[in-house]
Amino acid sequence: MGENKSDVLQGTLDLMVLKTLEAMGPLHGYGVARRIEQVSDNGLSLNQGTIYPALLRLQQRGWIQAEWGVSETNRRAKFYSLSRIGRKKIAEETENWERIAGTMARFLAPSS
């Protein structure tokens, strides 16, 4: 279906979006992208555009919802916010991610 990124990366991006929305409240796409860049300290070479398929995916799952609003610069923009399901999923996804990260860490640790 035209998805050519690995599932891990996809899941990672999804979780970043969720955490961003959790921390910042309702936010437009540009805001989400900027926030992810800032938090990752530009360590992630991410095309800002790629967050839109991620936003759509989360929306289709019903984890986030969108509505039109007005930005701080008085520009009409679509604002995303966490849904009830999304809030519940964050914990689950976080745990998932930590397990994977932990496993990876063990692989990457210098073997004695």
Next chain:
Amino acid sequence: MDFIRVLLSRFRGLFGKRKLDGDLEEELRAHIDLAIAENMQRGMKAQKARTMALREFGGLTQVKESYRIQRGLPWFEEAARNIRYAVRQLRKSPGFTVTAIITLALGIGAATSVFSVVDAVLLKPFAFRDPDRLVVLREVQDEAGNERFLVPDNYRHFMRLKNDSKTLEDAAIFRQYGMSISPTGDHPRIVGTVTASPNVFAVLGVRPMLGRGFVNSDAEKGAANVVVLSYEGWQTFFAGDTKAVGQTLRIGGEPATVIGVLGPGVRFPQIALAPKIDFQEGAQDALLYQPFVPGDRDLSADTGNFNYKAIARLKPGVALAQANAELDELQKAYTLSAHLSMHLGAALTPLAQDVASGVSGALWLLFAAVGAVLLIACVNLANLQLARAVNAEGETAVRAALGASRGQLVRSRLTESMVLAIAGGTAGAALAFGGVRLLLALAPADLPRLDEVNVSLPVLAFSSGLSIAAAIVFGVLPALRSLRVAPQAALKTNQTRAANTQQGQRTRGLMVAAQVACTVVLLIVTSLALRSFSRLMSQNRGFDSNRITLAQVDLFAPQYGDFSGNMKAVKLSFADRTLAALNQMPGVQSVALTSVAPLTGETWVDTISRPDHPVPPEQEPRINVRWVNPGYVPTMQIPLISGRNIAAADRANSYVVLISERTAREAFGGEDPVGKRIDGLVPDDKHPMTVIGVVADTRINGLKDTAAMVYVPYWAFTPWTLSFMVRSTRPSDALIPEMRRAIWQIDPQVAIPMLKSMDDQVSESVAADRFQAMLLSGFGAAALLLALLGVYGVLAYSVTLRRREFGIRIALGSGKSALIGLVLRQATYPVLLGTGVGLGVALIALRWVRSLLYQTPVLDPLAIGCSILLLFVAAAIAALIPARRAASIDPMKALRTE
């Protein structure tokens, strides 16, 4: 949960695309604007800020594309697009589409409807408990020359076998009658009745739905008259009233108490008395069951009285052969120890096999025929599809060159095949339902279990699956092959097409040959069946059925008595008065009376014993006894060979008989039988009888054979069923209501189960043969049509491909006839090859058809010659159309196009 939500949301994404696209556009523009604004806030110039924003965003178009794909259901959209494309393509070539759909429909419809009948009559188990363990028990009579005849059962023999056998779990003896019943006090009607020993329901393994079955005391002498109704009987006589149990029904004029009702679907099997005796008693479905009360004759007679049928249940785990051997031994031993004058054994037949025995050969033949049609249909489809795929090669190449992926191309071909398959499959299913109705309307009424015929869904699934698979496989395979050809090569059409043509043409030629082979076999079988049927109808019958009207009257009322209380005078008086009344009707030339309606098979079978020439009992010739009036011979216009007809003067001394030529030959050899004496044939009367004349043989019991007959005046014995035959100058339609009125004026309480023209009776007696001939003709025609389409399709296609070549030939001066010959020759090889193979197969396969034909040799040169001629003519016509088109090609046009 997530999955469903995603699917739903994606499904929503299929609609309102314009608005969604606008939203996305707006959202992304907002993103860029926000980025520009922030960049400018950080001090960038407008131009730089914009470039930076776009760079950080990444590929705008790619994001939009992947967003759109993710939003909807791409495979769904592609499928919808493919279906639209396929329908458009199919509509562009209506010839191909219609042919393919007709082929599919014919194959599926014919195969399913015929197999549904085969399934109900031959394969579907009866609705009894463990029907595999049910067997029909008959006695076997050994005759001179090691011949063994199956005969019905004698009551004493049956009881002995039932009690002594260790392999039978239980057995019930029964007879099937038509009984007269008049629930509303109106003129009675005749309904099928089973009179059986009280354990009959236990043997079959069915339980009454309401009330109870029989108990042993119901079958004791003097017990109250009781009746169990079948479900249909309950519906007919009590309109399904649950309070029917305990009510009274008058059967043959005698009141009987209803004690039980059987559930729906319980139908008593139609079992013949013996295979040699055409099934005729109780041919209607049994609506009533009464307990069988053995009479004095049943309990005492040890050599005669073979009048019963028996059904038995094997013990679990007992093999048929084992039970057969045991019963045969028991019966043989009894014959010896009791010093019986005949050699008897016993034989078992599985119930299902026995019921279907008369029709299974014919039904399997029909099934084989329809299988051949299905095969031809599949080959035809394959052929059509192959031709089409090659045709579409150029287009496929264009689409591939424009960037369609291999998957997309294959899916598109697949979709087209599926659209065809679904259309054809639907038409086929409709045809199957209609076909079953048609078969039921055409089928002879005595085909067993006809009321159980339904469209068999597994078969519908099988035949549609097969032809649909053929359509799809042959639609997709060539597409796969054409994909291997590089688009550039395919686009340079001429070389590739020529190459494909060579190879494909051979395949298609072979397919046509296969079709022709199947068609030849089918046509030969069809023409043999038609020849056999026309012989059956056109031969000399020995009687003239023209302008005769036939009424059968059943005297089933207490005043006419039964065998135990023979009310001779009452029956005789009824017969006399009816004959007189019928003679009074205007236009009547003569009136005949006989005891058995013509063309209803062998009945009242007895043997002739001559006091002047005694032979062992098993060598005595078997004859059919008929009780007739003096008008019988003139009414039927049977030629008198020697002696004289029965005359009114014989009434005083009615111990005289007329015999048929065959009886004369079998009983008297070369001697002159007139004046000879034979032992008495009247029931319970040993008075000897004198032969007074010989009449010509007639096919009176069935058109397939003459019968050995003995005609005795009805004054000597008047049976309970009387058939009156009126020869008149007026048509049967006018006579029928008058005859009914005349008979009921004499006694309104007699039943008239049969009242029709003799011609109808003749025609109905061969219903099974006509059914077979008609169906085979239908399949033969279908096969011929399909083969014709096959030949036409291949040639028409090749002519289209070779337009250029033909154009050049014409331009170089080739004549029209030469071109036509060129195309026709192309058809010659597959047709000749197919005919040869078909003849070979026919020679082997016709062996199984022999027993189904009436006096027709299977190697009938006329039938075979006509079939092949018909095929050649059809093939020539099919080939001539494209050949003429080839000859009329305009060379200028042909060379310019492409």
